Amino acid sequence: MAIPKDPAILLSYVNTQLRDFYPSLEEFCASAGADRKEIEETLSKIGYEYSKEENQFI
Structure with a gap:
């Protein structure tokens, strides 16, 4: 999946990836x-x- 460009969608996508799959x-x-x-x-x-x-991004 391509990285989303919309900031709100990007926030959700990145935080989900960080929570579920990546330690940093x-x-x-x-x-x-x-x-x-x-x-x-x-x-x-x-x-x-x-x-x-x-x-996470907070």
């Missing part, structure tokens, strides 16, 4: 071929930041 954002990005900086910038525009402790 780094591992998700490496596996999915995703750009971590782009994901973080997109989600910061809607008020979400990555929490390493929670392994």
Whole structure:
């Protein structure tokens, strides 16, 4: 599946992937071929930041 472009859908998709399959954002990005900086910038525009402790965007 391609990484969603819509920020709200991206948030749901990434958090689900992190919860169910990946122990870190780094591992998700490496596996999915995703750009971590782009994901973080997109989600910061809607008020979400990555929490390493929670392994979720909150």
